[in-house]
Amino acid sequence: MDFEFPLIRTHKSLHYLHKEQFEPDVLYLIFEPKVPIYQWYQHYKYKWENYQVIPKTVKLLNEIAEAHKWLHKDLLYALLKDEAKKMRNNSLGSVITNQGYTNFIEDAITNIDSFQLEPNHELKFLKNLNFQWYDEYPERLEIASRLRNEYNGKQITDSNFKLIHNAIIKYDSNGLKLTKVLLADICSLSLSSIKNYLKKYALLNDVFKAKQKESGTVKQQKNREYNQNKLVKRTLKKTG
Numbered sequence: 105m106d107f108e109f110p111l112i113r114t115h116k117s118l119h120y121l122h123k124e125q126f127e128p129d130v131l132y133l134i135f136e137p138k139v140p141i142y143q144w145y146q147h148y149k150y151k152w153e154n155y156q157v158i159p160k161t162v163k164l165l166n167e168i169a170e171a172h173k174w175l176h177k178d179l180l181y182a183l184l185k186d187e188a189k190k191m192r193n194n195s196l197g198s199v200i201t202n203q204g205y206t207n208f209i210e211d212a213i214t215n216i217d218s219f220q221l222e223p224n225h226e227l228k229f230l231k232n233l234n235f236q237w238y239d240e241y242p243e244r245l246e247i248a249s250r251l252r253n254e255y256n257g258k259q260i261t262d263s264n265f266k267l268i269h270n271a272i273i274k275y276d277s278n279g280l281k282l283t284k285v286l287l288a289d290i291c292s293l294s295l296s297s298i299k300n301y302l303k304k305y306a307l308l309n310d311v312f313k314a315k316q317k318e319s320g321t322v323k324q325q326k327n328r329e330y331n332q333n334k335l336v337k338r339t340l341k342k343t344g
Contacts, residue, residue: 140223157199169212281320
């Protein structure tokens with residue numbers, strides 16, 4: 105099906121496109137880099153005031169319809185009907201009748217592909233909606249959060265490792281002697297972070313020591329010789 109305006113990714117479209125990758129033991133699919141998508145969320149505690157109900161309902165129904173215009177019309181109607189029910193539960197007062205919601209849904213379907221919808225979110229983790237928790241069901245939120253945090257933590261660790269390693273390798277040996285303080289400044293990391301990475305990863309520590317040994321030697325030796333000569337001359341002058 106051809107559309108005037110491009111399709112936009114949503115949770116639903118990504119689940120459809122990647123359904124074969126959701127094996128039974130896969131809780132999340134990870135997207136690197138993050139995928140720009142359109143998403144909407146209605147918090148059950150946030151209520152729409154009377155004056156907000158109609159404009160917000162119309163706007164959101166039109167956006168959801170546009171984001172899912174690739175769906176069969178019957179499936180799209182069912183999706184909009186479900187979302188309209190959530191909107192009604194979030195609305196204060198009986199501003200829109202049942203027929204009113206039906207009219208807004210039909211208008212939204214009629215008006216699909218009449219405007220370009222822009223992404224409003226970036227997605228990194230796509231959850232497997234069919235994942236079976238079994239005995240772990242009561243702890244599912246905690247487990248899912250821990251897995252995401254562990255992955256993000258590993259990404260940060262790997263990124264910092266590469267940053268420090270590249271900084272050491274590319275450091276100009278003709279410059280000042282490489283120190284942990286200088287390395288921290290180059291990498292824009294704290295001194296404690298540099299110390300922790302050098303202590304934890306032998307490879308980083310080895311390349312750091314090698315670069316430290318060769319860096320600044322010629323220049324600093326000349327400076328030391330120059331300073332020593334000045335000291336000798338000053339000493340001779342004082343005692344001569």
